[in-house]
Amino acid sequence: MIHASRLLLDLPAAMPRTTTHHTSFLLQVITLGFLVEIQLLAHRSHAMSADAGTAPCRGDQAAALLAVKRSLSFTGSATSGPATTTLPSWREGTDCCRWEGVGCDNVTGMVTALNLASRNLAGAVPDYIRNLTALEVVLLGSNKLTGPVPLDAHMFPYLAEVDLSNNSFWGTVPASFFTQPTLQRLCLNMNRLSGAIEEFQNPSATLTYVDLSSNQLTGAIPTSFAYLTALQILQLDHNNFTGTLDLNPFVRLKNLTMISASYNPLLSASGDGSKIDASNSSITSLNLAYCNLTRLPRVLGYLPELGNLDLSCNQIQGEIPQWIWTNMSSLNLSHNLFTTVGQPPHYVNIIYIDLSFNMLRGAVPFPSNGDRLDYSNNKFSSIPQSSFLRFIQINPLLERSGLTTYSINLANNELSGPIPYSECREQYALRMLDLSGNNLSGSVPPYLLKGCGQLIMLNLRGNHLGGTWPDETSESCQLQLIDLHGNHIQGRLPRSLARCQYLIALDIGGNHFEDSFPIWMGQLPQLRLLILRNNNFHGPVSIPPLVEKNSTADYFSRVRIIDLAGNHFNGDLPPDFFKSFKSMVWGPNRTIAEYDDYTTVSAKQGFISYLVAVDVAMKQQYMRVSKVSTDLVVIDLSSNRFSGFIPRSISNLTSLHVVNLSSNAFGGKIPRELGQLVRIESLDLSWNHLVGEIPQELATVTTLAWLNLSYNDLSGRIPSGSQFSTFTGSSFQGGNKGLYGCPLLVKCNLTFVTSPSSSLPPPAREGSPFEDIMLWLFVGVGFGVGFALTIVLQVVCSGRREKIARIAR
Template sequence: MMPIPRPTRGKSRGKVQIAARGVECYNNTGHVIGLDLGSSYLYGSINSSSSLFRLVHLQRLSLAENFFHYYKIPSAIRNLSKLTSLDLRFSSFSGEIPSEIFELSHLEYIDLSRNSLKLQKQGFYILAEKLTKLSELYLSDVKISSRVPAVLANLSSLAALILKNCSLHSELPTGILQLPNLKHLSLELNPDLAGYIPNIHGSYPLMELSLANTNFSGQLPESIGKLKSLQLLDINHCRFEGSIPTSIANVSQLTYLSLSTNNFSPRPLSWLGKQTKLNFLDLIKTNLYGNIPPSARNLTKISELYLGCNQLDGQIANWIGDLTHQTLLKLQENKLVGPIPQSISRLENLILLDLQSNFLNGMRGCSLRMINFAQNQLQGKIPRSLAYCTMLEALNLGKNQIYDTFPFWLGVLPNLKVLVLRSNRLHGAIRKPQSSSEFSKLQIIDISDNNLGGELLLGYFNIWNAMKVANAGNLSCMNATTGFQKFSWSDYYRYSIELTNKGVELEYESVQDSFTAIDPSNNKFNGEIHEDIRNLKAVNMLNLSNNNLTDHISSSLANLTHLESMDLSRNKLSGEIPQQLVQLTFLSFFDVSHNRFKGPIPSGRQFSTFDTNSFLGNLGLCGSPLPKKCGIPDESSGQDPLNSEEDKGIGSLFAFDWKVVLVGFAAGLIIGMPLGCNFINRKHGRFLMVLGNKQLRRREKKRRHKFCF
């Protein structure tokens, strides 16, 4: 071990002398009784021959937050027979926890969490039977893979029991929840661990109870209101049922409450408002109905408020503007009506606002990082006040009734990365940009399913700078940064995208920071695909389908070397498909069907994985995978490919012969990675960005997998 040198200085503290930083000695004998080397940059091996294990008078030992190269905990730990406190958390130990630890009968505090450790068979039972003085036990991420032994309920002095993500199973002995001194209990992320919350008799000191992502079920007892000291209650993603007890209104010390995604029966929110210390409230998918009660305005300390995926109705009250903390507010997928209140514009610290899928009919300007008003009843024009939202990074107004021209004035927003305006009534031509700085950070644009026309995005391919240079090494998810702390969208707001990708509408739960996509499909754009598109070398997905594009496609498309999905179907494109496109080695989906192409289909590399559906409706094309051989006349060559009988039948149009080809699958992994930034149980979120082909969605609707977190 190689610790960083620390200065030594003596300091008397009763009968204990601080001989050096992190070292405590008994004054009378000079014996070392405390050693705190936590976060000391220790690295290397540690074994039973270490001089550490000669400190036989040691009572407190911390080696936490160091790096021991996944060595085992040495068996010589048995020499430290006087230990009362052992802290080895997050220090890269591995292997089985040595049975010698169970011989340290004076232990009151053990923390072995955040290592690659596991307990031997019957190890949990032996630990609970022998270490009878335990008051705090932390074993998070230790692989226990057993039931929780009933003997653990005999440890009457136990105040903290943290068993997060331990592969526990069977049913938790109810006696553990009734331990008289228990203040902190966390069993979360043990999906095979069952149990229920018993009736509470008398007074319990419980301050934190987390059962999230377990198999706990039954009803929450009305007596839960007796837990006067409870500050954290997290039971999200369990199987609780019955009504949310109104007595929860009496738990006035709560700062964190998550009841989301259970099987609760319908109930209004009348119990909310007395918990004035609440900082975090998650009631997503809890079968709530009725209005948001006026008493909710008492939650003046709230910073995260999630009420989405319920049946709440009525208007959003003006008191919403009284929230003063940095706030994430999600009211999506309810039945809220009326205008978005003016008071929202006063929320200077509002970071995220999600009102998607309600019946709202107005909106205001704001100082948000993200806005999601998708799937409402917004009408009229997009308010110019949004141009003052200089911190805005993502704007989703999709699936509304907005009647407006393309909001070119949003180009002044210096941080805008995502713009979703799909499925509205946008119309007219998109004028050329007036400045090279417009939309300079834009990475994802979806203006599909509108009535836009004119030349295709004329001039914009030159100025979308964020799409020009690929950042393949960036595996992080998109995030917003506040003045005080960093809020990651992947942690605090599950950022999902619906993509008609590779001909199928898929849904991804988060977006890699380097992902780029362009979707102006299902409009009336005409003219050619301009040569300037060659600048957008970082684009991953391009969907230009269902427009009136003409002329040939340039070989310059081969410059889009990160392209993984390209859909040019249902246009009036002609000429040959450039052979240079075989250079797009990441391309796993390609569709040029129902155009006027002719000549040989490029061969080799990815093109060997595309089937006939990619080329249908181009009677002049020949070569594999089509049955028509090049150089042999086609008897049906006089037929107009855009008015053929084949074009009239929807069943024929969308009869995909979907298959997985080895090479295509390998490339497809690439597009999965930019979109599928994984995250661990941060239970909120839908930020729907929809990029896709409406007709294909109708055909492939049964392939969709929608979730509400």
Template sequence: MSWKEDSDCCSWDGVTCDSATGHVIGLDLSCSWLHGNIPSNSSLFFLPRLRKLNLASNDFNYSKISSGFTDQFSSLTLLNLSWSNFAGSIPPSLSNNITQLAYLDLSYNSFTGQIPSSFSNLQQLRHLDLRGNNFVGEIPASLGNNITQLTYLDLSVNSFSGQIPSPFANLHQLRHLDLRSNKFVGKIPASLGNNITQLAYLDLSSNSFTGQIPSSFSNLQQLHHLDLEFNSFVGKIPDMFTNLTQLSFLDLAYNELIGSIPSSIFELLNLTSVSLSFNNFSGSVELYDFAKLKNLKVLALSNISLSVSTKLTVNSSFPNLSELDLSACNISKFPDVLRTQHQLEWLDLSKNQIRGRIPSWMWDIGVHTLYYLDLSRNFLTSIDHLPWKNLEYLTLDSNLLQGSLPDLPPHMVELLISNNNLTGEIPSSFYLGMNNFQGTIPQTYAKGCNLTYLRLSGNHLEGPLPPSLINCVKLQFLDVGNNNLSGPIPECLGNSTLEILDMRMNKFSGSLPQTFAKSCVLVSLNLNGNRLEGPLPPSLVNCRHLEVIDVGNNQINETFPHWLDVLPELQVLTLRSNRFRGPIGDTKTRVPFPKLRIIDLSYNRFTGVLPIWYLNGFKAMMHGDNNSIEVNYMRSSNYSYYESISLTVKGNDIQMERILTIFATIDLSSNRFQGEISKVLGKLKSLKSLNMSHNNLTGGIPSSLRNLTALESLDLSSNKLAGRGPQFNTFGIDSYSGNSGLCGFPLSKSCSIDEASEPTTPTGFIEGDDASSWFDWKPAMLGYASGVVIGLSIGFMAFVTGRPQWFVRMIERKQSRKLTRVIRRGRAGRRSLLVHL
């Protein structure tokens, strides 16, 4: 409002002028709601004497940095473009011309590419912030060689790779160094501690650094923040902390450290936060060794492979904590130290051996402050009282709780209490799955109901689903699977705020809701295993965020719902075991099902030729990442909910309780498809499983199927295929049985030509055993040969039904990064995995 033409611009907000010349030398337009790009002829560039320019926190619509910045601002000493939606690469001329820059902040934009080597010209630079972009490549050595005046360097949350350059040792003035959340590798150079002794803040977390923690860190006597979590550091913690008297924050979690905890840590009296969780220490530690740290607020010792003794010593006191994390610490009772913790906000005692009732003195800790409490996976038998006024997250699953639940706190957001033996009335909210609740779901939900999360799966509930759920205007998650619920699905659910709707394995009947609103936000729809009839509603296309549609094992009688192919995020489509009929035909959609990775049309009445147009459009199966090093599962980002699916593998119907994000499969079995197998299938290079058995397919096996080098399971049995079938001669005979016209190895029927002339076959396949022995104690054997994908998936299916619990724990632990690294190392790693199995 102060920018008026009839007034002196030097009085305008955000404008600074030279008192002697009147020239504009500073312009601060941060948080000014600016929008659009900045053309090179902008009046902004008529200010050649500008020294400081701040355009932070605006919206420049992913435009590139204008050439005007580099051509007109040779006097600039400060440039701040953070949080402003700039994009593209950094023009080299930026650092060629603005050589007087002392402060440069480009953080939290969408910049790409590498740091230009011309940054070496910025020899006056003291502050450089590039965090939160998409930069790649190695850090140029010139950044350490020439910009020796740097005191602040933040390259975090990018995709930088390689090692820390040795010229970093020249940054003697550096006080703040943040390299977290990148792809750096290798050992930390000792020079980092020997030469950059002014460091006060050092964050190297969430990378792939290896080797030992340098003992030279003992020289960093000004250090107050040290974060090395989520790396691969090995060896013992060096006893270097005697000199680090200023240290207030220490995080060494999620590494592979061994040995004992150095006693020098207990002498760092300024420490406010200590996290050593998820390492491989040995021996034991006394909790009261930390009692000397009077300023301590956060203590995390979960999963450190040693016993934590909580024995109270005479006349000992403990600092007032806000967070205490003692998961998997071999604790057998509630620690006495808790008796004095009246300001506690976060408490995790999960995965211990605590037995019996929760003691009454626990009701006094954090009565007004505690908002997170995890007591899961212990041996608790009852809970009589929940006195915490502001408790939002309570996890009690996998205990021995009996009886009914007490009244819940008023601000509860999530209650996880599955796998107990609770009975009595059902509270009308939260996560109460896998218990012994019986009867009906509460039928009345008042208008304005604040319920957001309802999970009642795995009980013995009967009766209908209450239509009054529509009154819960914030309901986003509804899971009532694996019960005996019946009746129709309330029509109102199609016009709700639901993101997750899981009603599988019940007795629901009738049709699906026919009207899904344009405001639909559904991500997952699972209705598998009911008695639903009628057509799928075309209004489902309004749910543009849908990733999973599973209506398998119902009685739906209609033709293929081709209109679903426009859903841009759909990854899983399961129509198996229904009464779908007729040919699939072509589609008018240019790229149908662009993200589909799993399609199961088995056990229906589809006819005609294979859907070549669709197969040719499955882009996600053509370009998937077969070499992914991450073991991730499809899951909801907001809730502890993993997607699952039923599959037929080697003739066995099995339930995959978690779906790997790199898993791709096509199942067209047990239909009435005819004609030849299309060579288009050879384009789907990410396929892990292909089942076209029990159809009327004719002709030969196309040679293009040789391109499916990621394939781990193949079933073409019980068709009318003919000719030589050597393309995959490392698959077992059961992959081809029931095709009287096929000949050649591995089939018993010989061809008329010499079998020695068989072409070579792709490596990386393993012969199948018979169906019963294959799905046994070696679920990862298949993955040994070709990517461990089905092996891990089937392995999960195996152990959720009672297979070896040590393997369950290995997968479920947050340290599954170890397994990822085994897989990453290729064949040698796969052999190592089999040794573990």
């Protein structure tokens, strides 16, 4: 019999860890209901004890608890500092039933509940805990406990819940947990348990929840699990189970709602379902991602309640069967080898579909209603005209819950022709649309900018779209990301984009836009990335008069990547052009968090974020950055017609990683202030008209990994320093006729300088090349004459000695 206890449970500490966000809400509801039931039981017990009186804690129970306390240490948390919870109420001579985290039976005074979750406890739980034989609830999760599992269910006949999750327990899982007649909930996840789980006899009829995920368990999954008749949820993810999981016997468990065994790379699954009655099955969720499946178990088609299926990252081949659409609310078959899929019936309503990274061909399958569809990286060739974007209608229930993000991803397929027409009214609440990496042609449909008022991300990158960009942006523009890179769009940049006050990234590189510098975009408060590379922009780059007069005015104040390369900009850069780029400034009292809420640049809606990707010219390579960190700061003005001096205000941008001013007509000297760019990794000033010496300050920038100063008119000695010693001659060769010193062969002298302000003696006067040649010629002649005279003297002296010797004889 399970005795009532008086214990206030810590609900957040006992919440389970789930494997996918689609099932987490269901698991939390079940867990919360179970814990509330225990809470009410404890409350009723406490109410009865107030009337009838309560028995004090027994002495042997208090002694056991004090022994447990003495055996453990209380460590500090990495985030909260030194621990303050050292169980101060656990004092000898006091009633242990009133100690924090302890619950007792009101009649016997026996300890029935122990809740020490999330208290920074460390060490091995001693055997003294075995004296607490009346324990019903043991919650020790989220500590730093070690050693073997301290509980053997045979010694605790009343156990109802055990949570030892998120510790460092090792050893095997005691099979007695699965035969204990009162145990309802078992959480051993996130430990270091290993070895195989033994088959067991007399399976429990009360065990409803088992979580063994995130351990190092091996061997086959015991078939005995299929005889736990009360089982509702079984989580075995992130282990090393092997063999084949036969799903047939699990179908007979009428209470079972979820099986999750993802991330067991050597585990397969089977079950034909032909000899069993699955009509009473309650399985709603099945997760077998990152396993070793090569085909779909046929039994899945017989499960009437199956709504959440994750078989991603396997090697399943062939056709996606038509039954897959039945009752399905969440489907993930991505990263497999499927080749064909049929169109879903008209009545199908599905929340989430991910069929990405397969080899699917033909027409894109659109359900009649949906939330998130990802069909990217396949070989789909057509979009049904009648269904494009029409499936995306607002689901009132999901909209109110804030769980919805309506999106479609068709990137990297073989779609061709124009983008299909769609009315895209307000009831079609499209948030994200990705059609990049296809063969789409025609112009950008105006409805994408005007009708789709909820759109936050539009990616049409890498197609064959042409025409002009319609100047019909909605007054209530919500767009955060626009990527039209690599098309054939021409004309002016639409001024109505100024309405997009939430715009974070604009990439229109690789098109045929003809316009002046978009000075009007400097007022967009959220803009972080501006990519205008390889278009036909022209004229000077200027700043508004208001910004010139007021240095605190916002003008591109949050931009962290600006790429104007490969256009026809000309003229001098304004001296204060870089001063307003405030988010490019790094200081001891300033962090990126002042400007950005996230570590990556992304468009966000609800639980979904779409990472921004850009192409960056860095270290003489044009590389794809698929996950743009807010820490990446780039200025690329290369391949234009800029002239005049390099503005010294660029030295204020101390967060810069990449500066590329190559292939322009900049003149004057290299600003010494560039030595203040303490985080710069790549600096390219090649193919300009720069003169004078290379500033010694550059030699002290320890982060500089790549430098190109070639094809200028530089002169003088190349500075020496720790970073400069790593550069090859190609960093300086070409032009620069007056330049000498290592790594060039002319007057190479390995002299290391530690600081530009070091006191150095004045250099010796350098002679002309002719004087140097004559000097070495005379030195060589001197050595030759000296050597000849030495030989002659030795011969003469030797002859005299022989003559003297003959006379002596």
